[in-house]
Amino acid sequence: xxxxxxxxxxxxxxxxxxxxxxxxxxxxxxxxxxxxxxxxxxxxxxxxxxxxxxxxxxxxxxxxxxxxxxxxxxxxxxxxxxxxxxxxxxxxxxxxxxxxxxxxxxxxxxxxxxxxxxxxxxxxxxxxxxxxxxxxxxxxxxxxxxxxxxxxxxxxxxxxxxxxxxxxxxxxxxxx
Amino acid sequence: xxxxxxxxxxxxxxxxxxxxxxxxxxxxxxxxxxxxxxxxxxxxxxxxxxxxxxxxxxxxxxxxxxxxxxxxxxxxxxxxxxxxxxxxxxxxxxxxxxxxxxxxxxxxxxxxxxxxxxxxxxxxxxxxxxxxxxxxxxxxxxxxxxxxxxxxxxxxxxxxxxxxxxxxxxxxxxxx
Numbered sequence: 001x002x003x004x005x006x007x008x009x010x011x012x013x014x015x016x017x018x019x020x021x022x023x024x025x026x027x028x029x030x031x032x033x034x035x036x037x038x039x040x041x042x043x044x045x046x047x048x049x050x051x052x053x054x055x056x057x058x059x060x061x062x063x064x065x066x067x068x069x070x071x072x073x074x075x076x077x078x079x080x081x082x083x084x085x086x087x088x089x090x091x092x093x094x095x096x097x098x099x100x101x102x103x104x105x106x107x108x109x110x111x112x113x114x115x116x117x118x119x120x121x122x123x124x125x126x127x128x129x130x131x132x133x134x135x136x137x138x139x140x141x142x143x144x145x146x147x148x149x150x151x152x153x154x155x156x157x158x159x160x161x162x163x164x165x166x167x168x169x170x171x172x173x174x175x176x
Numbered sequence: 177x178x179x180x181x182x183x184x185x186x187x188x189x190x191x192x193x194x195x196x197x198x199x200x201x202x203x204x205x206x207x208x209x210x211x212x213x214x215x216x217x218x219x220x221x222x223x224x225x226x227x228x229x230x231x232x233x234x235x236x237x238x239x240x241x242x243x244x245x246x247x248x249x250x251x252x253x254x255x256x257x258x259x260x261x262x263x264x265x266x267x268x269x270x271x272x273x274x275x276x277x278x279x280x281x282x283x284x285x286x287x288x289x290x291x292x293x294x295x296x297x298x299x300x301x302x303x304x305x306x307x308x309x310x311x312x313x314x315x316x317x318x319x320x321x322x323x324x325x326x327x328x329x330x331x332x333x334x335x336x337x338x339x340x341x342x343x344x345x346x347x348x349x350x351x352x
Contacts, residue, residue, distance in 0.1 A: 009347060017331045019189065019199040022206070026198030026229075029205050031349035033232025053202075056209025060236075103349065135350060148336070155193045160330035171185060173207035173279065174311060 008134040009152040010127055014110060014143035017157030024105050024137045025053055031103050032060055039101040041092040042066040043085055043140075044108040052173055065091055085112035093126045096136060103135040110140030113147065120144045184310040185328040186303055190286060190319035193333030200281050200313045201229055207279050208236055215277040216240040217268040219261055219316075220284040228349055241267055261288035269302045272312060279311040286316030289323065296320045 011027070013020040028038050040057060042064060057064050067088035089112065096104050112118040124146060127136060138147065148154050187203070189196040204214050216233060218240060233240050243264035265288065272280050288294040300322060303312060314323065324330050 006347065009350060011350070013195065015334075018329065019195065019202070019331045019333070022202030023195040023199040023333075025202030025205045026195070026200065027350055029201045029232045030198070030228030033228040033230070033235060034349045036349045052206030052209040054209070056205045059209060135347070153194065154336035155195045156334045156336050157195070157199075158191075158332045158334055160324070160332050171182065171311070173210045173212045174185060174187070174203055 006133055008130065008132055008136070010150060011135065011137040011153045012143050012148060012151040013137070013139045013155050013157065014141060014148070015156035015158055016141060017159040019157045020139040021053070021107055023155065023157070024107065024139050027137060028062065028103065028105060032062065036102045037100055038062055038103040038105070039095055039099065040064040040105045040107060041088055041109070042107045043088055044081075044111050082112075082115070082117040085117045089118045089123075096126055096130050096134065101134070103137065105137045106139070108140045109138045110143045110147070113144050114142040120146050123147070124150055182309055184306065184308055184312070186326060187311065187313040187329045188319050188324060188327040189313070189315045189331050189333065190317060190324070191332035191334055192317060193335040195333045196315040197229070197283050199331065199333070200283060200315050203313060204238065204279065204281060208238065212278040213276055214238055214279040214281070215271055215275065216281045216283060217264055217285070218242040218283045219264055220287050258288075258291070258293040261293045265294045265299075272302055272306045272310065277310070279313065281313045282315070284316045285314045286319045286323070289320050290318040296322050299323070300326055
């Protein structure tokens, strides 16, 4: 028997395939359709980015905090990335504990944990102490095992076939 | 070397995990953020449904054609489902061949093919003849092998852990 209780879920989208952030955006779209209050924290990606999702979230009036000095493998200043990620997590933690969002998306947040910039134990402690109806979604590869263990819903995106395999570049609107 | 050419992709989101439709909605969100023209055809689901995504797509002014007599396993009239699915495919095919959408989403469209209601060969023929910049996204379990073969990008969503396993019901805004 499945109960009908409302309960905040911890959702993790991980794996090497496409669609982790994309699936999280789809959840936000549904929730926004229902008039729910949502908030996004983007880790790692460029602060100067003008991605399709950033434009869409702006049009939808969904608050987005975008931080990080770009993807790490493009960055020459790792310490700065770590500091920015910690600052972003600090803001996110406050929203998760004390904010009004029904859903908080921590996009690409597995990387700061994987790189050791943000402590997994601290993250799990904040998640455990959050209000019981608050949903939290975390995306990215290399989800820490303890996070997966704590999650209610874990989906692994597995790459089956990708256009890069056939030398086709990323398409605007589809992948960014 | 990856080329920068613009090319319409055939994207298939399949597998037994959550997130197939959700990831497709995320792509639409990105594209909508860029001002691209998109259109949705929903197969199988209730015509009377008022899902979070339907409400959101309406707010975003994205055209949606919703057909089908509800999920098949709830239906008592299989022939009617087949007829509705064929009618929906017929409209979708016209849009794919002659319409103006940059992205066409055929949501849950693997089922009509899997059940033999719509011919996979006919679908592949329409996809081959479409304008070269048109993206098509198809979601659902049991994607026919020939469709997977023809696709540019295939993601399989694999269930790792699901709240139903712990007797937690579906949450509005998250799953529907």
